[in-house]
Structure formats: C-alpha cells, structure tokens
Amino acid sequence: MEWETVIGIETHAQLSTRSKIFSAASTAFGAAPNTQACAVDIALPGVLPVPNRGAVERAIRFGLSVGGAIAARSVFARKNYFYPDLPKGYQISQFEAPIVQGGTIQTVLPDGTEKTVRLTRAHLEEDAGKSLHEDFHGMTGIDLNRAGTPLLEIVSEPDMRSAGEAVAYARTLHALVRWIDICDGNMQEGSFRCDANVSVRPAGSDRLGTRCEIKNLNSFRFLERAIDFEVRRQIEILEDGGRIDQETRLYDPDRDETRSLRSKEEAHDYRYFPDPDLLPLEVKDEWVAAERAALPELPAAKRDRFVCELGLTAYDAATLTGSRETADYFDAVTAALVLREPGGDARAGAKTAANWVMGELAGALNRAELEIDRSPVSAQQLAGLIARIRDNTISGKIAKEVFDALWAGEASGDDAADSIIQAKGLRQITDTGALESIIDGIIAANPAQVAEFRGGREKAFNFFVGQAMKATKGKGNPAAISEILKRKLAG
Amino acid sequence: MINASLKELADALAARRVSAVELTEHCIERIGRLDKGLNAFITVDPGRSLEQARAADARIAAGHAGPLTGIPVAHKDIFVAKGWPSTCGSRMLASFVSPYDAHVVERFNDAGAVVLGKTNMDEFAMGSSSETSWFGPVRNPWNVDRVAGGSSGGSAVAVAARLAPVATGTDTGGSIRQPAALSGVCGLKPTYGTVSRYGMIAFASSLDQGGPFARSAADLAVLLNVMAGFDARDSTSLERAPEDYARELERPLPGASAGKPLGGLRVGVPSEYFSAGLASDVASAVESAIDELKKLGASVIEVHLPNTGLSVPSYYVIAPAEASSNLSRYDGVRYGYRAPEYDDLVDMYCKTRAQGFGAEVKRRILIGTYVLSHGYYDAYYLKAQKIRRLIARDFTDAFRQCDVIAGPVTPTVAFALGAKVSDPVQMYLNDIYTIAANLAGLPAMSIPCGFGSEGLPVGLHLVGDYFTEARLLGIAHQFQKATDWHARVPAGYA
Numbered sequence: 001m002e003w004e005t006v007i008g009i010e011t012h013a014q015l016s017t018r019s020k021i022f023s024a025a026s027t028a029f030g031a032a033p034n035t036q037a038c039a040v041d042i043a044l045p046g047v048l049p050v051p052n053r054g055a056v057e058r059a060i061r062f063g064l065s066v067g068g069a070i071a072a073r074s075v076f077a078r079k080n081y082f083y084p085d086l087p088k089g090y091q092i093s094q095f096e097a098p099i100v101q102g103g104t105i106q107t108v109l110p111d112g113t114e115k116t117v118r119l120t121r122a123h124l125e126e127d128a129g130k131s132l133h134e135d136f137h138g139m140t141g142i143d144l145n146r147a148g149t150p151l152l153e154i155v156s157e158p159d160m161r162s163a164g165e166a167v168a169y170a171r172t173l174h175a176l177v178r179w180i181d182i183c184d185g186n187m188q189e190g191s192f193r194c195d196a197n198v199s200v201r202p203a204g205s206d207r208l209g210t211r212c213e214i215k216n217l218n219s220f221r222f223l224e225r226a227i228d229f230e231v232r233r234q235i236e237i238l239e240d241g242g243r244i245d246q247e248t249r250l251y252d253p254d255r256d257e258t259r260s261l262r263s264k265e266e267a268h269d270y271r272y273f274p275d276p277d278l279l280p281l282e283v284k285d286e287w288v289a290a291e292r293a294a295l296p297e298l299p300a301a302k303r304d305r306f307v308c309e310l311g312l313t314a315y316d317a318a319t320l321t322g323s324r325e326t327a328d329y330f331d332a333v334t335a336a337l338v339l340r341e342p343g344g345d346a347r348a349g350a351k352t353a354a355n356w357v358m359g360e361l362a363g364a365l366n367r368a369e370l371e372i373d374r375s376p377v378s379a380q381q382l383a384g385l386i387a388r389i390r391d392n393t394i395s396g397k398i399a400k401e402v403f404d405a406l407w408a409g410e411a412s413g414d415d416a417a418d419s420i421i422q423a424k425g426l427r428q429i430t431d432t433g434a435l436e437s438i439i440d441g442i443i444a445a446n447p448a449q450v451a452e453f454r455g456g457r458e459k460a461f462n463f464f465v466g467q468a469m470k471a472t473k474g475k476g477n478p479a480a481i482s483e484i485l486k487r488k489l490a491g
Numbered sequence: 492m493i494n495a496s497l498k499e500l501a502d503a504l505a506a507r508r509v510s511a512v513e514l515t516e517h518c519i520e521r522i523g524r525l526d527k528g529l530n531a532f533i534t535v536d537p538g539r540s541l542e543q544a545r546a547a548d549a550r551i552a553a554g555h556a557g558p559l560t561g562i563p564v565a566h567k568d569i570f571v572a573k574g575w576p577s578t579c580g581s582r583m584l585a586s587f588v589s590p591y592d593a594h595v596v597e598r599f600n601d602a603g604a605v606v607l608g609k610t611n612m613d614e615f616a617m618g619s620s621s622e623t624s625w626f627g628p629v630r631n632p633w634n635v636d637r638v639a640g641g642s643s644g645g646s647a648v649a650v651a652a653r654l655a656p657v658a659t660g661t662d663t664g665g666s667i668r669q670p671a672a673l674s675g676v677c678g679l680k681p682t683y684g685t686v687s688r689y690g691m692i693a694f695a696s697s698l699d700q701g702g703p704f705a706r707s708a709a710d711l712a713v714l715l716n717v718m719a720g721f722d723a724r725d726s727t728s729l730e731r732a733p734e735d736y737a738r739e740l741e742r743p744l745p746g747a748s749a750g751k752p753l754g755g756l757r758v759g760v761p762s763e764y765f766s767a768g769l770a771s772d773v774a775s776a777v778e779s780a781i782d783e784l785k786k787l788g789a790s791v792i793e794v795h796l797p798n799t800g801l802s803v804p805s806y807y808v809i810a811p812a813e814a815s816s817n818l819s820r821y822d823g824v825r826y827g828y829r830a831p832e833y834d835d836l837v838d839m840y841c842k843t844r845a846q847g848f849g850a851e852v853k854r855r856i857l858i859g860t861y862v863l864s865h866g867y868y869d870a871y872y873l874k875a876q877k878i879r880r881l882i883a884r885d886f887t888d889a890f891r892q893c894d895v896i897a898g899p900v901t902p903t904v905a906f907a908l909g910a911k912v913s914d915p916v917q918m919y920l921n922d923i924y925t926i927a928a929n930l931a932g933l934p935a936m937s938i939p940c941g942f943g944s945e946g947l948p949v950g951l952h953l954v955g956d957y958f959t960e961a962r963l964l965g966i967a968h969q970f971q972k973a974t975d976w977h978a979r980v981p982a983g984y985a
Contacts, residue, residue: 089819276697
C-alpha cells in the first residue's frame with residue numbers, strides 16, 4: 001500500500017530577553033547551577049509573577065511576521081503537574097486564549113517548490129528547570145537557572161508530508177525567529193527545539209492516522225532522522241495489521257530510533273485554569289502598530305524581491321535569505337554593484353553576486369568558521385571584485401586569486417580588488433593585437449597539433465587555449481583567445 | 492497603656508513619656524504571661540523585636556517619626572518576614588525562615604513599626620476557627636473554651652487580649668472579619684487589589700486580601716494608610732491615587748448635621764441575612780446596632796442579594812481550585828518539610844504532602860483537584876465563576892439603592908472548641924455572610940456591636956462599594972464615638 005506521512009511541529013523558541021518571563025533574574029546561559037534563580041523562580045512561599053514586557057513584545061513581533069492575529073486579550077493559565085524541576089508545581093502558559101492565532105510559514109524545498117505551512121497558534125510560557133542525573137550518586141540535582149526562561153511555543157498545523165518538508169519548515173522558522181531578533185536560535189543550548197507529531201495514512205485518505213509525538217529534537221538532522229525512523233516504524237506496524245498507539249516518544253540519536261516515553265493513558269490531566277495571579281494580557285492596537293513599524297523586511301518578502309527584481313532562482317533566493325546577515329550582505333553587494341555599473345544589467349550582476357556569496361565566500365567563511373557579519377572581505381570589496389569580472393578586466397579564474405588576496409587582507413578599502421589587480425598585474429589581456437601575435441607564435445611553433453586539429457581532432461583545440469593562457473600567464477581574455485584561435489586555425 | 496489608641500501611643504512616644512523599647516517589652520511581657528492560655532502567637536523573638544524598637548527610638552529621637560514608628564505590630568504568620576519563621580500554621584513550613592519581607596511587612600518596617608511576633612492561624616488560612624493550625628488551636632479570651640474564629644484567629648486574639656495594640660490579617664472568605672467578630676475587635680478587608688499580596692502566602696489568589704486588626708476604626712485607618720498602595724510586584728495590585736484614610740475619618744458626610752453625623756446615609760439591610768440560621772442573640776445585637784446607625788441619622792432600607800445562598804457553594808469550588816494549585820509548590824524538593832523516609836520520587840511527594848499537610852488542607856486540595864479535572868472543569872469551576880459574577884451584580888444592584896450594607900458577620904457567637912471540627916459543612920457555613928464580599932472583591936469590615944449569649948462578642952458587618960474604605964471607616968468611627976462596645980476588654984486581660 002502507498003502511505004502518506006502527516007507531520008505537525010511544535011517549536012519552543014527561547015525568547016531573547018535579558019530577564020525571565022515573570023521575574024528579574026538573568027536568562028544568560030551557562031552560569032553555575034542555581035545562581036540565576038531568584039525567589040520567584042524557586043517558588044518561595046508568597047512570591048508572585050510579573051510579566052516581562054519584552055517577552056510579550058517578541059511574541060507580537062513573531063505574530064506580525066507570520067501574518068497571524070495578535071489577540072487584544074490573551075490569558076495566562078496554569079498547567080499543573082508535579083516534577084522536581086518545576087518549582088511551583090505548575091507551569092504558567094497560555095491555553096484557551098494564546099497571544100498569536102493563525103499565520104503561515106512559507107518555505108522553499110530543495111527542488112525549488114514552495115510550500116506553505118499554516119500555523120495554529122503561538123503562545124507565551126515559562127521554561128522549567130533542569131534535572132541533572134549524572135554527578136549525583138543515586139540522587140538527582142536540580143538546576144533552576146532555566147526555570148522561568150521565556151518561551152514562545154509555535155504550533156503548526158499538520159501540513160507537512162515528509163521529513164524533508166518538516167526540516168525545510170523548521171529551518172525557515174529558525175531563520176525567521178533569528179531574523180526578527182526574538183531568539184538566538186542556538187540549538188545546542190536548547191534555545192530552539194522541536195517536537196514532531198507524526199502519523200501515516202493510506203495515500204488519498206483524508207482522515208488523519210493516530211499520531212505519536214516525538215519530543216525535544218534539538219537539531220535539524222535529528223528531526224529528519226527521528227521522523228524517518230518513526231514513519232518506517234508506523235508503516236511496519238500498520239502493514240503487519242497492527243494499530244498505532246497514541247503516545248509520546250523520545251528520539252535516541254545514538255541508536256537512531258524513537259522509543260516510548262508515555263502512553264495516552266499515562267498522559268497527565270494538567271488541570272488548566274486561568275492564573276489568578278495574572279491579569280489578562282491586554283495588547284493595545286498602538287502597541288501592535290509600533291511593533292509592526294519596527295519590523296525589518298521579512299525573509300519571505302526579501303525572497304520574493306530577489307526572485308522578481310533580481311531574477312534569482314527561488315532556491316538561490318531561499319539560500320540567501322537563510323539568515324538576515326547573509327541577506328543583508330548580499331543586498332549590500334548588489335547595491336554597491338549598481339553604483340559601480342550605472343545603467344548596467346543589475347539582474348546579471350545579481351546572479352554573479354549570488355554565486356560568489358553562496359560559493360567562494362560561503363566556502364571561505366565555512367573553512368574559517370566565521371559568520372558572514374565577521375567576513376574579512378566586505379560587501380563593498382566583493383562588489384568591486386565582481387565589477388572587474390563583469391567589465392572583463394579579469395577572468396573568473398583570476399578573480400579567485402584576487403579574492404584570496406582580499407581574504408588575506410593584502411589591500412584595504414572599498415577598491416581593494418583594483419589595488420590587488422594593479423599590484424599583481426592581473427589585468428586581463430583583451431588587446432586583440434597583442435593576443436593575435438602571441439597566438440601566431442603558438443601556431444607556428446606547433447605544426448603537428450595544427451595538423452591534428454585540422455584533421456578533425458577537435459580536442460586539440462584545448463591544447464591551443466592552454467598554451468595561450470600559459471603564454472599570457474592566465475591573463476588572456478578566454479573569450480577573445482577562443483575567438484582568435486577559431487579564426488586562425490580554421491585558416 | 493494597653494487601651495491607648497495609636498494616636499495616643501504616637502503622642503506618648505513623641506513626648507518621650509514612653510519609649511518604643513518599653514512599649515515592646517510591655518507587649519512581650521504580656522505575651523509571656525497571658526498567651527500560654529490563648530496560643531495567639533506561633534513565634535515571638537524578643538531580641539529581634541527589641542532591636543527594631545531601639546531603631547525606632549533612635550528615629551523618634553531624630554525627629555523622623557511617623558504615626559506608626561515604635562508601634563508593635565503582630566503579623567499573621569501568612570506574611571513572610573525576613574529572618575522570621577513564616578509557617579502559615581503548617582507543619583509543611585514549620586522550619587521555613589523567610590529570606591525576604593512581604594510587601595505589608597516591608598511597609599510597616601519602613602514606617603518604623605516593630606514586628607512583635609507571628610500570629611497563629613488556621614493552616615494555610617483554611618478554616619473558620621483557628622483550630623487547624625499545626626501549632627494547636629487559638630483560644631478566645633472571652634471564654635477560652637470557645638474558638639477565636641479564623642483563619643486570622645491569632646491576630647484577632649492578640650488585639651482582643653491586649654497582647655498587641657494592632658495586628659495584620661488576611662481575608663479570603665471572612666478570615667479577618669469572622670475572628671474580629673468572634674473575638675470582639677475591629678477588622679477590615681479592603682477592596683481586592685488594595686493591599687499587595689506579595690509575600691502573603693497564597694491560599695486562593697483571586698480572593699485573598701490583607702487587612703488590619705485594631706481596637707477602633709480610627710486605628711484601622713492609620714494601619715490601612717501603611718498597608719494600602721500599589722506594588723509592581725503584585726500584578727493584581729491596583730494603581731490608584733493614595734488616600735489618607737486617617738484624615739478622611741473625620742470628614743463629615745454630605746448630609747450630616749449636628750447630632751446626626753450619619754445624616755443622609757442610606758444603610759441597606761439584606762433580608763437574606765436575617766433568615767433561618769441566624770442565632771437570635773446575634774440578630775438582636777446587630778439589629779440594635781442598625782438602630783444606633785438610624786439614631787445617628789442614617790436611613791435604613793431593605794435590599795436584596797438574591798444569590799446569597801450560592802456564595803458558599805461557589806466559594807468552595809473556586810477557593811479550593813486555586814488552593815490545590817497554589818499549594819503544589821510544597822513538594823519537599825526545595826524547602827520546608829520533607830518526609831524522613833521514602834522509596835522514590837513519587838513516594839517522597841506522597842509522604843511529604845501526607846505528613847506535611849493537615850486534614851483540612853488535604854480536603855481542600857482534593858476538592859480543588861477534582862473540580863479542575865478534565866471533564867469536571869466546566870460543570871464546577873466555570874459555573875462557579877459565572878455565579879461569582881451574579882453575586883457581584885447583586886451588590887452592584889444593591890448599591891444603586893444604598894451607600895453601605897449592614898448585617899451580621901457570623902450566624903452565631905463563638906462556638907466551642909472542637910464543636911465543628913468533624914463537620915466541615917457546618918464549619919463552612921460560618922462564613923455565609925462574609926464570603927460574598929470576597930467573591931465580589933468588595934471592602935467589608937467587622938466592628939464590635941454588643942454581646943450575645945454567655946457574654947460573647949457580636950460583630951456588625953459593614954460592606955461598601957469598591958474603594959469606599961474611607962466611608963466604611965467613617966461610619967464605624969461615628970458608631971464608635973456613640974458606643975463603647977469596641978472598648979470592652981475581656982475579663983482577666985485588662
């Protein structure tokens with residue numbers, strides 16, 4: 001039987017506020033255990049929560065950036081359960097009335113097709129602390145530094161149909177929360193983690209199968225592998241005539257499998273009710289308007305602009321908008337190119353710029369383990385280099401040499417590429433007279449190869465190109481060389 | 492000295508006729524001598540109190556004294572105070588020493604008052620008799636075989652027996668007014684949101700409200716001046732322009748005239764409050780008090796609060812629901828009681844909470860957990876919240892016809908210790924007249940208005956519209972200028 005996979009994703013994005021969602025304690029990562037837990041975080045008798053405006057602001061920003069509705073009035077509720085790292089015995093979350101409702105995430109799959117994933121909601125909540133099972137013989141240590149850290153839980157509709165789509169969605173969401181500066185996206189530190197709800201059904205069916213929830217996937221690779229494993233597991237059970245039990249499962253990356261954590265019967269009754277310590281969260285229109293005005297151009301808009309105005313492919317545009325820093329860098333390169341080539345072909349320039357940013361620059365950054373905003377080659381310098389390729393001052397091959405020199409810091413300033421070309425004498429030879437006399441010499445010196453070529457062995461042509469490049473130390477304009485050779489060899 | 496008003500004490504302190512240290516020592520001496528039979532205090536710490544008293548004396552000497560500088564205050568043990576055991580009357584917190592001050596404690600400390608001690612109470616404020624305390628029951632100074640009322644019984648008794656000039660309490664369903672009435676002192680529950688709940692150990696967050704105990708309305712006004720006010724640490728705290736309740740006390744009513752200080756005041760008397768269940772001795776004392784209000788110029792009209800009968804059942808859904816969640820933090824993990832022996836985590840939770848909480852607290856956690864459970868939430872919790880709005884509307888309607896509502900605080904005078912311990916419903920019905928003000932969030936107070944059978948005190952209940960504390964205090968003050976019920980002292984404590 002043909003099976004269809006159905007996936008919905010819940011993402012916990014840690015909001016980048018300096019203090020916690022209901023207390024003034026710091027949210028900085030990595031401090032000694034329990035040094036960033038104040039009276040409110042450890043739930044001493046008598047303490048009360050006070051909402052952090054910055055967390056609400058970030059939730060609004062997210063809602064606006066996905067086209068969701070910002071609730072004028074949302075309600076904090078208590079989710080009651082006992083766990084040693086949950087100090088109050090309940091988590092403050094939002095249940096019936098979340099701050100963001102609806103919205104969509106537009107993502108581009110590797111084959112270039114666009115995919116829209118609908119969002120159900122996004123709500124504010126606090127994180128729990130951490131239980132430390134190692135280091136304590138027969139006991140558990142509790143670190144409450146993380147308790148009360150603000151989270152935005154972003155819930156998607158079950159709109160994804162493969163692990164690949166799920167990863168594309170998660171990557172796009174990850175880029176977005178960083179783009180609008182509400183979450184640092186650090187997955188190792190747990191700032192962005194996903195739960196996947198996975199089910200399968202016979203292809204063509206419009207009824208959802210029984211789902212399993214896979215918890216706490218903190219890398220895109222784990223997300224993909226966990227889903228792939230889970231889908232295989234479910235299909236196997238169904239094809240053997242079995243039944244899927246609704247349950248919560250954990251992915252074990254070491255064994256690359258998911259295993260049951262608790263069944264539906266064991267699920268908690270969280271006894272949600274509105275938190276009487278907190279008034280309903282009121283968000284006035286003016287506040288929403290102010291956040292809207294402060295939003296940067298969003299990745300989807302930028303992607304559309306790159307495709308429509310600059311003629312990039314959807315996939316290139318998606319790659320370049322993978323982070324705000326990359327997109328900003330690319331924007332700066334194209335803007336500088338337009339200034340350098342008044343009346344030039346902006347679309348062609350953009351294509352070259354895209355190739356350089358995604359190719360040579362990305363590779364160099366990767367090798368050096370640098371982020372693009374720390375690139376030793378500035379956007380202005382790269383534009384200066386690309387301009388010289390485009391006006392035929394240098395060839396693409398020589399350009400790589402110039403790029404390496406730029407990277408090594410051999411020249412400074414926006415026109416560093418020109419300085420390097422000048423200093424190293426890399427200017428391309430486009431003077432046809434000079435090239436013709438060089439080529440005449442090569443033809444005269446290699447009669448055997450000439451005879452071969454004229455005898456029909458076309459490959460011999462490359463020999464002449466190589467000789468010409470060698471003679472010009474790589475500076476001969478390849479197009480001009482080719483044109484002259486064709487004419488003279490045809491002779 | 493033990494019957495002096497706050498004003499008189501402040502004058503005596505200012506004139507150096509008495510020092511804060513002497514005043515504090517005097518209270519400590521009385522507690523040492525008289526409290527064994529009353530059990531009003533859980534903790535006294537003379538060293539700490541006297542240190543504060545010495546600081547107060549220095550402040551008085553430096554000329555920076557306020558109306559409460561050097562005045563000993565007994566705090567209900569529900570308010571946490573830095574360095575003090577803050578037990579909430581529970582074994583669960585018997586060894587808990589707070590690292591921080593409640594807002595209320597901080598305000599009194601800033602005013603230069605002296606923490607005299609922490610008073611006994613029903614465990615986690617759950618009770619109407621101060622018998623559920625881990626530290627034993629509080630006894631009524633008018634008759635030590637009778638209950639003091641609860642849950643703030645220790646504070647009421649501390650004031651009634653003149654162990655402290657004033658005290659603080661909290662009122663979730665009547666926990667200030669009911670013990671004030673049964674112990675013969677004055678107690679005020681302000682409008683919800685007037686007094687910050689920060690550092691006030693939560694019972695039912697949407698109902699809990701701190702307030703003062705004193706011997707007169709005039710003293711309550713001085714205390715409320717310190718306790719009331721916005722606190723950013725409590726999201727339900729109200730941001731309002733501060734009022735000077737002590738000054739407002741003497742402001743004449745618009746219709747007042749010579750000999751008729753309550754002229755123009757419309758007093759509403761709910762017929763529902765004078766029905767079956769109200770003991771005749773209480774009824775007659777309250778009726779006499781209402782007559783007194785009439786003599787002072789007030790007009791009395793009958794009003795209706797048709798949903799009164801629903802207040803106890805809806806309260807016993809909402810309060811336990813909130814309590815079941817509020818008390819989840821007492822799990823033995825971070826502080827407080829932990830069972831000495833257990834097998835695993837779940838066993839640790841179960842034993843800790845089974846041993847750390849008393850029967851009444853466990854009963855309410857069970858009720859609260861039940862009414863919030865999946866499938867029951869709509870039928871109980873949501874319905875109770877709807878009833879709550881109906882009850883609030885009853886009052887809104889009534890206050891279109893009257894300025895204040897007067898009636899009984901309790902159905903009977905103080906009952907015998909142990910009489911209702913085994914019958915929770917009878918115990919809950921004690922709060923039948925007080926609970927509605929909590930559900931609606933209205934200000935309400937109890938002042939002594941006479942004595943019932945066996946010479947036990949009776950309280951007059953005054954309920955006002957939102958933020959009319961000043962008017963309530965003004966009415967009570969006029970009543971107390973014309974009567975002396977509030978000045979009576981139980982035999983043996985004069």
